[in-house]
Amino acid sequence: MAAANGDASHGSGGVPRPTNPMVTPLLTDLYQFTMAYAYWKAGKHLDRAVFDLYFRKNPFGGEFTIFGGLEECIRFIANFKFTEDEIKFLQSVMPTCEDGFFEYLRSIDCSDVEVYAIPEGYVVFPKVPLMRIEGPVAVVQLLExxxxxxxxxxSLVTTNAARHRLVAGKSKNLLEFGLRRAQGPDGGISASRYCYMGGFDATSNVAAGRLFGIPIRGTHSHAFVSSFMGLDDITDKALSSSDGSKKCEDFGSLVQNWLIRIQESSSLHGTFGETNQSELAAFTSYALAFPNSFLALVDTYDVTRSGVPNFCAVALALNDMGYKAVGIRLDSGDLAYLSIESRKFFRAIEKEFEVVGFGKTSITASNDLNEETIDALNKQGHEVDAFGIGTYLVTCYAQAALGCVFKLVEINKQPRIKLSEDVTKVSIPCKKKCYRLYGKEGYPLVDIMTGEDEPGPKATWHLHVLSVVILYAIVTILRNLKQLVGFMIYHLFIDW
Amino acid sequence: MAAANGDASHGSGGVPRPTNPMVTPLLTDLYQFTMAYAYWKAGKHLDRAVFDLYFRKNPFGGEFTIFGGLEECIRFIANFKFTEDEIKFLQSVMPTCEDGFFEYLRSIDCSDVEVYAIPEGYVVFPKVPLMRIEGPVAVVQLLExxxxxxxxxxSLVTTNAARHRLVAGKSKNLLEFGLRRAQGPDGGISASRYCYMGGFDATSNVAAGRLFGIPIRGTHSHAFVSSFMGLDDITDKALSSSDGSKKCEDFGSLVQNWLIRIQESSSLHGTFGETNQSELAAFTSYALAFPNSFLALVDTYDVTRSGVPNFCAVALALNDMGYKAVGIRLDSGDLAYLSIESRKFFRAIEKEFEVVGFGKTSITASNDLNEETIDALNKQGHEVDAFGIGTYLVTCYAQAALGCVFKLVEINKQPRIKLSEDVTKVSIPCKKKCYRLYGKEGYPLVDIMTGEDEPGPKATWHLHVLSVVILYAIVTILRNLKQLVGFMIYHLFIDW
Incomplete structure (x- = not known):
């Protein structure tokens, strides 16, 4: 795993810095600093406060959320320290504040802060705290x-990815293609990372692949296809066979011969006429560059009359040389219909030319896909093996924000509540414990919150049928910042 | 302006590096590299290509878009160069590619690339290229x-900000409060920057304020209010007067005296009973910290029965000491009603206690505001002076993505088109010039595109009534990367 923030990727305590170097103690709202100053002035800044981080409603009209982002929070607090430049900037923004306050800011780290959190990647529900943060009130506010x-x-984009996986089914390949439409550079990079966590197989995003070790996928675009005039554009058309035993000096001619054979074949005769020569040249060029992984975008001109026949000609020529083409990508039109027609064509080729397995050539679909369009494709019936999903996935178009909040629930051991004219905004006071109850079959049934000091769900109802998991893992940043105490999950086995 | 990317903020050519250090040549789709390799294998990589960057539809169901992001694109190409680590990573991803290709990548910069662009911040329309990018096809593809x-x-968030400005009106203060709900760290930082460009007055985001010189605003949260038990929490209650001539040793008592006077005043008698003491303590503490800029969040418990009376008591105590309170913020409930009630209260205070201008105390509203809710407030009538807008603004909740595309329109001086089963996806081939025609009153009328070599709109129809602006500025990265040729805008004056 490479770090975006270069050489200084590890802080003094051995915990890596946040992936995005823009995540600094200044990446916060000004009122966190004005409040810190008011606390400091009032002599309250060291009061021990407890905050809950939670959301109020599952996104996308759904019934679950997946918790993401914990690792970056831990990286952030483990390396929390103001630079002298940052202090100077704050002094310029708050010129009436006393020097002693900035001395205090200089001294701050998060060694007095304790974080209790549900492990990242868990399914979570409204109102159950994802994180409980305890520490000096002035410091914890800065973290909000x-x-x-x-x-x-x-959490939002991980949940979105998981929902796309659920609707697409386990057997499909899901590819995240969203970088170009994401909300800024790390909207793109974060999307790639969290979509992978949410169940995607790969991304098109090279930087995310490098940072997080996510498999990267990609072939070519429409521009590549239309950039070719014809086969004469390719200066070197030689291709050695897969096993190195022979060499074809003019792979373009081999492709053209196959195109004629397909056109004249009994089962495909008349299904297409002249195919687009710039497309044929582009496919040939791509196959010469990547004979082991030839996948062609077939909708630049006309899928059934040009793209698919051209692809098959190149794929059969590759087959002659011992290579197996990967497949096609459809990026416009009626994806259900076109995938079915393409599959028929592949099967006809398999039968006509006795190329075993050609009928199973992979079909990838893209073009503004989302949960609804994939569901519609499923209902219509289709032959798509992989979905490339971009805009709707990474921008969480159906609901572009999750409303996590960060509420004070206790200070100096006194419970605190936020009232509101809006009942849904009233907070639940006190430190809490949260349990997840599992049924006999191992499926979770319900989450239960209790006060920190209240007894948990009864453990006397026998020992082996139902498990109760305390959801909180303790993530303590030790005073010396030398290490994190890892996640600890307690399992209590009880009957229900 | 400070740079997020630290010391290495300026590349060799004097053009600053991208604001986000994560913006590197690897922040691209893998297929840009696989295509580059295929071009290189085919001997086509130096073919001179022309790409248009444009969008197909205005966002938010609206009639205009504002172009943003150009400066970051220029920073990116002016500093475009692969590091050895990046090359090694690409070799690991594309292990079958020949070494010569990676040598070629090592040699690439954007000195052969020309960018023609509409200036950032202009109002723009569908299909008119925002940028025209010319250069070696393999390099320009990497930029897509x-x-x-x-x-x-x-562009999307700038447009969204401008739409919020239009609905709020020129006289209102617009504050961007979106960092906590934005799509990742630089979703937040970019939002602050581009909302300011789109017409906002300030942001809560400290990091963005530092990076871009945007005014920063913020006071305190509900947690601050509920963290206080009572006035005893404040250890030092002394406050010197604004002119330094006197000192109040117990500002808390002064506040409490004012609260009693308000409660007993003839015009306000009976409008409220006991106010919340933790809130009163929090307001007092905040005023002691920021006597010159006291602004209180008044909805933690009850706006009319606690928040506003408590605010007024503190404001009047500050007034005694020569300070002028700024105002209140409402963050829940019926904002129209509450703002009107608060205004009435302020006017009654002004009259009762003869504090000139108190009736004009500023009222800020927040709480999930967007274009529709501000429009509804306008229709109901309200007394809000400033809007704090977060989630809906920065995530562009109403439409979370703009569909800009990057299409090949010419290669080696041959026009290229992308056909599609979907007619709206067909591209317009050829290099273009674009003109904006202005009416007599100086308002733009229409944008017109012509081919690069076609004559422009007739300049013979007199010289002074209507101006035609060639929209494209030429942004050429010179071979030595020493400087950018700045934007050049040609004005032709013609009659229409």
Whole structure:
């Protein structure tokens, strides 16, 4: 795993810095600093406060959320320290504040902060705290905005990815193609990371592949196809066979011969006429560059009359040389119909030319896909093996924000509540414990919250049938910042 | 202006590096590299290509878009160069590619690339190219994904901000409060920057304020209010007067005296009973910290029965000491009603206690505001002076993505088109010039595109009534990367 923030990727305590170097203690709302100053002036800044981070409603009209962003929060607090330049900037923004306050800011790290959190990647529900943050009130307030920023989108897009996986089914390949439409550079990079966590197989995003070790996929675009005039554009058309035993000096001619054979074949005769020569040249060029992984975008001109026949000609020529083409991508039109027609064509080729397995050539679909369009494709019937999903996935178009909040629930051991004219905005006071109850079959049934000091669900109802998991893992940043105490999950086995 | 990317903020050519250090040549789709390799294998990589970057439809069901993101694109190409680590990573991803290709990548910069662009911040329309990018096809393809990533969200959120400004009106203060709900860290930072470009007055985001010189605003949260038990929490209650001539040793008592006077005043008698003491303590503490800029969040418990009376008591105590309170913020409930009631209260205070101008105390509203809710407030009538807008603004909730595309329109001086089963996806071939025609009153009338070599709109129809502006500015990265040729805008004056 490479770090975007270069050489200084590890802080003094060995915990890596946040992936995005823009995540600094200044990535917060100004009021966190004005409040810190008011606390400091009032002599209250060291009061021990407990905040809950939670959301109020599952996104996308759904019944679950997946928690993402915890690792980045931990990286952030483990390396939390103001630079002298940052202090100077804050002094310029708050010129009436006393020097002693900035001395205090200089001294701050998060060694007094304790974080209890549900492990990242867990399914979570409204109102159950994803994180409980305890520490000096002035310090913990400074964490509110960055924690919310790091958790809100991460959890939202992970959930979105998981929902796409559920609708597409386990057997399909899901590819995240969203970088170009994402909300900024790390909207793109975060999307790639969290979509992978949410169940996607790969991304098109090279930077995310490098940062997080996610498999990267990609072939060519429409521009590649239309950039060719014809086969004469390719200066070197030689291709060695897969096993190195022979060499074809003019792979373009081999392709053209196959195109004629397909056109004249009994089962395909008349299904297409002249195919587009710039497309044929582009496919040939791509196959010469990547004979082991030839996948062609077939809708630049006409899928059934040009793209698919051209692809098959190149794929059969590759087959002659011992290579197996991967497949096609459809990026416009009626994807259900075109995938079915393409599959028929592949099967006809398999039968006509006795190329075993050609009928199973992979079909990838893209073009503004989302949960609804995939569901519609499923209902119509289709022959798509892989979905490339971009805009709707990464921008969470159906609901572009998750409303995580960060609420004070206790200070100096006194419970605190936020009332509101809006009942849904009233907070639940006190430190909490949260349990997840599992049924006999191992499926979770319900989450239960209790006060920190209340007894848990009864453990006397026998020992082996139902498990109760305390959801919170303890993530303590030790005073010396040398290490994190890892996640600890307690399992209590009880009957229900 | 400080740079997020630290010391290495300026590339060799004097053009600053991209604001987000994560914007590197690897922030692109893998297929840009596989295509580059195929071009290189075919000997086509130096073919001179022309790409248009444009969008197909105005966002938010609206009639205009504002172009954002150009500066970051220019920073990106001016500093475009692969590091050895990046080359090694690409070799690991594309292990079958020949070494010569990676040598070629090592040699690439954007000195052969020309960019013609509409200036950033202009109002723009569908299908008119925002940028025309000319250069070696393999290099320009590598720019597709980062350019789209940098322009799509920037233009979308700038447009969204401008739409919020239009509905709120010129006289209102617009504050961007979106960092916590934005799509990741630089979703937040970019939003602050481009909302300011789109007509906002300030942001809550400290990091964005530092990076871009945007005014920063913020006061305190509900947690601050509920963290206080009572006035005893404040250890030092002394406050010197604004002119330094006197000192109040117990500002808390002064506040409490004012609260009693308000309660007993003839015009306000009976409008409220006991106010919340933790809130009163929090307001007092905040005023002691920021006597010159006291602004209180008044809806933690009850706006009319606690928040506003408590605010007024503190404001009147500050007034005694020569300070002028700024105002209140409402963050829940019926904002129209509450703002009107608060205004009435302020006017009654002004009259009762003869505090000139108190009736004009500023009222800020927040709480999930967007174009529709501000429009509804306008229709109901309200007394809000400033709007704090977050989630809906920065995530562009109403439409979370702009569909900018990057299409090949010419290669080696041959026009190219992308056909599609979907007619709206067909591209317009050839290099273009674009003119904006202005009416006598100086308002733009229409944009007109012509072929690059076609004559422009007739300049013979007199010289002074209507101006035609060639929209494209030429942004050429000189071979030595020493400087950018700045934007050049040609004005032709013609009659219409």
């Amino acid at each position: 905005t960055p924690f919310l920023n790091l958790v809100n989108y991460a | 994904t980062p350019f789209l990533n940098l322009v799509n969200y920037a």
